[in-house]
Amino acid sequence: MAWKGIGRRLRELFQARDFDGEFFQELEDAMIEADMGVRVATELSTALREQARKDGLRSRQEILGALKTRLRGGLLAREIPLRTDGLNVLLVLGVNGVGKTTTIAKLAHYLRANRGMERILLVAGDTFRAAAIEQLTILGSRLGLPVVAQDPGADPAAVIFDGISSAVGRDMQLVIADTAGRLHNREALVKELAKIDRIASSRSPAGAYQKVLVLDATTGQNSLAQAEVFHKAIGVDSIVLAKFDSTAKGGMVIPICRELGIAFAYVGMGEKLEDLAVFDPDVYLDSLLGAS
Ligand SMILES: Nc1nc2c(ncn2[C@@H]2O[C@H](COP(=O)(O)OP(=O)(O)OP(=O)(O)O)[C@@H](O)[C@H]2O)c(=O)[nH]1
Ligand SMILES: [Mg+2]
Numbered sequence: 001m002a003w004k005g006i007g008r009r010l011r012e013l014f015q016a017r018d019f020d021g022e023f024f025q026e027l028e029d030a031m032i033e034a035d036m037g038v039r040v041a042t043e044l045s046t047a048l049r050e051q052a053r054k055d056g057l058r059s060r061q062e063i064l065g066a067l068k069t070r071l072r073g074g075l076l077a078r079e080i081p082l083r084t085d086g087l088n089v090l091l092v093l094g095v096n097g098v099g100k101t102t103t104i105a106k107l108a109h110y111l112r113a114n115r116g117m118e119r120i121l122l123v124a125g126d127t128f129r130a131a132a133i134e135q136l137t138i139l140g141s142r143l144g145l146p147v148v149a150q151d152p153g154a155d156p157a158a159v160i161f162d163g164i165s166s167a168v169g170r171d172m173q174l175v176i177a178d179t180a181g182r183l184h185n186r187e188a189l190v191k192e193l194a195k196i197d198r199i200a201s202s203r204s205p206a207g208a209y210q211k212v213l214v215l216d217a218t219t220g221q222n223s224l225a226q227a228e229v230f231h232k233a234i235g236v237d238s239i240v241l242a243k244f245d246s247t248a249k250g251g252m253v254i255p256i257c258r259e260l261g262i263a264f265a266y267v268g269m270g271e272k273l274e275d276l277a278v279f280d281p282d283v284y285l286d287s288l289l290g291a292s
Contacts, residue, residue, distance in 0.1 A: 006250030007288035010034050014290050019063050024049040034251035035220040040258060044070060068285050071254060075281040076263035080238050082115055088174045089164055089204040093230050094214035095181040099242030099268055101132065103214050104176050105139040106268065106276040111174060123163030123177035124149035125156045136178055157199040164203040190233040197234040210237040217247040227256050242268035250288060
């Protein structure tokens with residue numbers, strides 16, 4: 001299995017040429033172009049050049065193997081941990097349009113099919129737009145799942161509080177709550193998130209509450225900055241990388257793991273309910289760089 005779209009230039013580079021000094025410069029450029037970030041790309045290409053010289057690595061297989069080993073060590077992959085003997089509460093975060101609401105439906109579908117979550121409740125915590133509430137309500141009915149929602153403009157923290165309370169009362173296994181992700185005024189967003197976080201955390205049974213950040217793979221390097229904002233504001237437990245089917249790059253996973261220490265759980269591979277895959281670091285590296 002491979003995620004075919006990503007890493008195009010990197011894969012081509014490893015197909016092409018001699019592994020001389022020029023190669024390592026091109027490798028650095030290609031890593032930057034693949035959204036790995038300047039710091040990571042420079043560090044890695046320098047270290048790899050040094051290792052190739054010291055250990056006499058010459059073939060494609062040797063150099064690719066050494067690079068993959070270095071990258072593999074920094075990757076963090078972990079499915080969302082869920083308990084089967086009590087409620088789980090997932091607060092889904094992310095800026096405008098990254099794929100939060102779609103991801104919530106995919107997660108519900110996947111966790112029901114694969115992780116034993118049968119009694120799931122969705123919460124329309126994005127009260128900013130009427131369409132957002134409607135979108136989640138439609139997805140909920142398509143999935144046959146109850147949705148807790150209030151009118152547009154309602155306090156999102158109050159909606160989420162009610163959603164969790166209702167789940168506790170109805171003996172649910174899983175709550176997945178949507179949020180609005182406006183970032184144009186960062187201060188207001190951070191303040192609102194902090195309030196939602198405080199209330200969701202205090203209303204959830206001990207150990208039930210987790211925060212899941214959705215990033216859009218097509219936004220590239222900017223997703224590192226987004227992850228930083230959310231992580232600093234309230235802490236992020238897991239990441240879902242949406243629209244992974246729509247990028248030829250996909251390298252941002254590496255600096256996010258290395259610099260923020262947050263694990264990737266799933267990738268979104270399309271718009272349908274079934275289009276969610278577990279983030280597998282080996283498949284990821286083979287897709288990004290080509291199989292060794
Ligand atoms: N190709 C592809 N498209 C996706 C994926 N995930 C979401 N989308 C599309 O991205 C668009 C935005 O998705 P939403 O789920 O509405 O995003 P959101 O973050 O909830 O957006 P707002 O509520 O406006 O902040 C929709 O057209 C989705 O179909 C994915 O994994 N692959
Ligand atoms: Mg939405």
